[in-house]
Amino acid sequence: MASFTLSNHSLPTILMRKTQTTIYPSSQLLSTPSNSHFFGLKLSHSSSSSIPSTPASSSSLKPSIFAKVSKGSKPPPFTLKDQDGKTVSLTKFKGKPVVVYFYPADETPGCTKQACAFRDSYEKFKKAGAEVVGISGDDSSSHKAFAKKYRLPFTLLSDEGNKVRKEWGVPSDLFGTLPGRETYVLDKNGVVQLVYNNQFQPEKHIGETLKLLQSL
Numbered sequence: 001m002a003s004f005t006l007s008n009h010s011l012p013t014i015l016m017r018k019t020q021t022t023i024y025p026s027s028q029l030l031s032t033p034s035n036s037h038f039f040g041l042k043l044s045h046s047s048s049s050s051i052p053s054t055p056a057s058s059s060s061l062k063p064s065i066f067a068k069v070s071k072g073s074k075p076p077p078f079t080l081k082d083q084d085g086k087t088v089s090l091t092k093f094k095g096k097p098v099v100v101y102f103y104p105a106d107e108t109p110g111c112t113k114q115a116c117a118f119r120d121s122y123e124k125f126k127k128a129g130a131e132v133v134g135i136s137g138d139d140s141s142s143h144k145a146f147a148k149k150y151r152l153p154f155t156l157l158s159d160e161g162n163k164v165r166k167e168w169g170v171p172s173d174l175f176g177t178l179p180g181r182e183t184y185v186l187d188k189n190g191v192v193q194l195v196y197n198n199q200f201q202p203e204k205h206i207g208e209t210l211k212l213l214q215s216l
Helices: 011-019 109-120 122-127 140-150 163-168 204-213
Strands: 035-038 041-044 079-082 087-089 098-102 131-136 155-158 182-186 192-197
Touching: 079 140, 098 109, 098 204, 109 122, 109 131, 109 140, 109 204, 122 131, 122 204, 140 155, 182 204, 192 204
Parallel strands: 098 131, 131 155
Antiparallel strands: 035 041, 079 087, 079 155, 098 182, 182 192
């Protein structure tokens, strides 16, 4: 039987050398630059900012989004398709007041209630010289079925991909899980005179909107 010897070494010593790793002090692991980027977030390692003490709404933590449309401003223009597949632009309504309301989706209970409330008061809107336009991410065929089912006499526009919603800065509800319900009243010059948000009482949009239109 062949035999072998290990000169000047023992087996444990060899194994230790093979598996040996360098262990750095904890202070070296943390010695990164004072400002670093982690998945697009700028981090600071100063003792006062290692854990943010300010609310999540702090401007330093807000993602880059489009500016929110507010009272006194002119909203970004849009061109979308209505329930009949026809192209409609915001500029079409210039020269008269227009009510633009964003809603989550066709056929949901709150959106149906809101649409029917606009329908029931539509003559009052016409008397005030105003147009009513509803916008959601549903496609034109969904809008057409929705309008036909509930006899909606006003325009519904398809914002697939929610591009216009994002451009107008319409806020989401329920921690970002639900598209927001926001109503805007534009005067005949296209300037926003009212921004109204109430996700859970959609019928209030009609009352607040009419009240303002009657004062213009």
